[in-house]
Amino acid sequence: MTENSALTKRTYWERNRLSGGELFQKDAVKVFVSVTRFILLFGMCFMILQPILNKISVSLMAEEDLYNPLVIAIPEHVTTANYELAAGFMNYWKTLFSTFIVAITIAVVQVVVCTIVGYGFARFDFPLKKFWFACVLLVIIVPPQTISSSLWLHFYFFDVFGIIKLITGSPMNLSGSVVPYYLLSAGCMGLKCGLYIYLVRQFFRNMPKELEEAAYVDGLGTFGTFTKIMLPDAKPIIISCFLFAFVWQWTDSFYSGMFLGKLRLLSIQLSAIGERLNSYIMYTLGESTGASIGYTQCIISTGTLMVIAPILILYLFMQRGFTESIAQTGIKA
Amino acid sequence: MARKKKRQGLAKRKAISGYIFISPFIIGFLAFMVKPLLQSLYMSFCKVTVQLGGFVTDFTGITNYNDALFVDISFNRQLVDEITRMAYNSLAIIVFSFFVSLILNQDFKGRGLVRAIFFLPVILSSGVIINIETNNNLLSSIADSIEGSLGGVSITGYLETILVTTGVASKPLQTLFNVVDGIYDVALASGIQIIIFLSGLQTIPKSSYEAAAIEGCTAWESLWKITFPTISPLFLVCWVYTIVDFCMRSDNAVMTKIQQISIAQLNFGLSSAMSWIYFVIVMAIIGITSFIISKWVYYDD
Numbered sequence: 001m002t003e004n005s006a007l008t009k010r011t012y013w014e015r016n017r018l019s020g021g022e023l024f025q026k027d028a029v030k031v032f033v034s035v036t037r038f039i040l041l042f043g044m045c046f047m048i049l050q051p052i053l054n055k056i057s058v059s060l061m062a063e064e065d066l067y068n069p070l071v072i073a074i075p076e077h078v079t080t081a082n083y084e085l086a087a088g089f090m091n092y093w094k095t096l097f098s099t100f101i102v103a104i105t106i107a108v109v110q111v112v113v114c115t116i117v118g119y120g121f122a123r124f125d126f127p128l129k130k131f132w133f134a135c136v137l138l139v140i141i142v143p144p145q146t147i148s149s150s151l152w153l154h155f156y157f158f159d160v161f162g163i164i165k166l167i168t169g170s171p172m173n174l175s176g177s178v179v180p181y182y183l184l185s186a187g188c189m190g191l192k193c194g195l196y197i198y199l200v201r202q203f204f205r206n207m208p209k210e211l212e213e214a215a216y217v218d219g220l221g222t223f224g225t226f227t228k229i230m231l232p233d234a235k236p237i238i239i240s241c242f243l244f245a246f247v248w249q250w251t252d253s254f255y256s257g258m259f260l261g262k263l264r265l266l267s268i269q270l271s272a273i274g275e276r277l278n279s280y281i282m283y284t285l286g287e288s289t290g291a292s293i294g295y296t297q298c299i300i301s302t303g304t305l306m307v308i309a310p311i312l313i314l315y316l317f318m319q320r321g322f323t324e325s326i327a328q329t330g331i332k333a
Numbered sequence: 334m335a336r337k338k339k340r341q342g343l344a345k346r347k348a349i350s351g352y353i354f355i356s357p358f359i360i361g362f363l364a365f366m367v368k369p370l371l372q373s374l375y376m377s378f379c380k381v382t383v384q385l386g387g388f389v390t391d392f393t394g395i396t397n398y399n400d401a402l403f404v405d406i407s408f409n410r411q412l413v414d415e416i417t418r419m420a421y422n423s424l425a426i427i428v429f430s431f432f433v434s435l436i437l438n439q440d441f442k443g444r445g446l447v448r449a450i451f452f453l454p455v456i457l458s459s460g461v462i463i464n465i466e467t468n469n470n471l472l473s474s475i476a477d478s479i480e481g482s483l484g485g486v487s488i489t490g491y492l493e494t495i496l497v498t499t500g501v502a503s504k505p506l507q508t509l510f511n512v513v514d515g516i517y518d519v520a521l522a523s524g525i526q527i528i529i530f531l532s533g534l535q536t537i538p539k540s541s542y543e544a545a546a547i548e549g550c551t552a553w554e555s556l557w558k559i560t561f562p563t564i565s566p567l568f569l570v571c572w573v574y575t576i577v578d579f580c581m582r583s584d585n586a587v588m589t590k591i592q593q594i595s596i597a598q599l600n601f602g603l604s605s606a607m608s609w610i611y612f613v614i615v616m617a618i619i620g621i622t623s624f625i626i627s628k629w630v631y632y633d634d
Contacts, residue, residue, distance in 0.1 A: 037436060044433070045450045047517055052457075113357045120354025124347050132355060135362055141573070141619065143580045145588045146608040147369035148595065150376060153383075154369055187361020197358065222350035247456050254581075258596075311456055319449045 052305075059083065059302035066294045082302040089276040090269040090303060096310070099250060099266045102178075107245035109185045114193055115238060118200025119226055123212060133201075140194035148258060155180040155259070181259040191248055191255050196241045203237040204230065239321045247311050266307045273303045377605035390602075397606035408607060411586045416614065422519065423575045425512045427568065430523035434530035435560075455524035522578065526571045533564035562631040569626050573619055580615055587611050 062077035379390035595604035
């Protein structure tokens with residue numbers, strides 16, 4: 001008791017002397033580590049955020065500010081004209097709506113199919129399982145560009161074993177319609193579908209076997225077990241796969257450019273925004289020089305901001321869905 | 334006897350439902366992967382002409398490969414450039430994301446915010462945005478002007494001039510400085526890898542670190558003796574993912590070229606040949622490196 005009260009009365013330095021200098025050393029190291037960590041993290045976070053902040057400031061600048069060497073981050077003439085212009089070029093609200101519809105439907109199709117397939121790989125034993133899973137890995141590895149040209153031709157002259165040719169006389173031309181891309185997604189060959197299968201499989205593999213067996217004993221079939229027992233527990237991984245599918249579809253320009261060219265999608269509109277600005281200035285305003293590089297980039301930055309704004313908001317609210325659930329799946333090779 | 338039969342029945346039923354579950358994949362794989370893959374392989378040996386109602390292929394042997402490698406002026410140079418860029422960038426991404434995930438796994442104030450910021454690139458580096466990011470002159474000119482207003486003080490710049498003028502192993506150093514200058518690209522590309530590493534780090538039980546500390550193991554030693562072996566399988570996963578991701582990025586010069594040749598020039602034969610050359614090289618790299626890494630990977634069971 002007396003010893004205890006004596007211990008509390010000692011000052012920090014006394015205790016330090018008693019420990020032979022170890023206490024101070026330990027604390028100094030602790031402070032040093034946290035200061036270094038703070039500096040490192042602050043620098044890296046700034047590095048990641050800086051382009052966005054930059055874009056925000058540029059998007060609010062009037063054209064004269066862009067060439068004013070004194071204006072770097074804070075615009076002198078604040079204007080929202082850039083936003084109006086970019087919105088006009090992209091036909092923003094209509095495009096936003098169609099992009100939203102496409103992204104959500106594609107994401108739903110992909111996630112539903114990939115969950116079913118991933119579950120099949122995780123919980124059933126069947127002949128050639130290893131071979132088929134190797135095929136999934138192959139799908140992850142093969143760049144879509146390798147097969148893009150023949151896929152395009154495949155859908156340009158679409159036919160199922162020559163049946164359509166028999167009926168209508170010529171193969172169906174599906175290029176330019178949205179059907180091929182939904183078909184691809186339903187066949188697990190859409191954007192990054194292999195990855196989703198892999199993630200879902202990892203998740204279901206960690207589920208206890210007893211759960212499944214109990215369901216079988218109670219008379220549920222395989223599909224019933226899947227929907228009633230396994231799916232409710234798999235919410236986190238399904239949500240994060242869905243979010244990834246949604247976001248990646250939102251920004252994708254490769255598949256969209258190839259299969260969804262006729263739809264107005266934000267990612268496609270964004271790549272055309274520079275040319276539109278140029279022709280707008282040349283023909284509508286009648287200036288023969290066209291848009292200056294700085295101004296073009298300014299409008300493009302504004303457009304980019306407008307494209308990523310919805311998914312940034314989504315990310316702010318669903319941040320946990322993006323990260324934590326994947327972290328919980330316990331991925332192992 | 335009867336029991337055995339019943340068990341067989343269950344196994345068989347499970348096998349059938351397994352196939353039913355993965356049937357979407359099998360159908361999709363056969364229709365949209367195997368067929369196009371074989372077709373593009375065949376097309377790479379042909380001259381392809383698109384006409385009304387179909388396309389015609391004339392077998393021309395290895396002409397397309399010859400064209401791609403020896404006739405086209407820029408393809409082989411782009412190929413070498415992209416593959417070297419891929420090699421050192423992937424290394425940098427792995428090291429960076431491992432380092433960041435080590436930091437993010439510690440306890441400190443504001444960890445949630447920092448994590449959110451570090452995973453932001455998963456969104457920002459996808460698809461069309463990265464494309465626009467890479468050729469945005471205005472922002473880089475702003476960055477230049479900020480640098481200029483600071484009087485051009487750049488530690489790496491000084492270090493670079495000193496080391497390069499003294500001539501100490503200038504070639505690898507040049508690559509290193511390229512990577513350091515491109516740290517933003519590295520950070521942008523390592524979102525998923527950080528998540529994967531973090532998930533691995535969280536599966537390591539705290540008790541093993543505590544036990545090691547009681548035995549007199551320093552933090553540095555437990556990093557090498559506990560952390561590395563436990564999450565070594567994830568290095569393989571991340572490595573493969575990084576390389577694949579790099580191949581599919583839309584700012585990849587080879588891919589841009591292939592797409593341009595197939596869609597704009599409608600020269601499907603040549604573009605298939607080019608993509609097969611690229612694909613085979615990348616597959617070979619993935620195969621060889623994963624073989625080397627898997628020798629070093631430690632599996633628990």
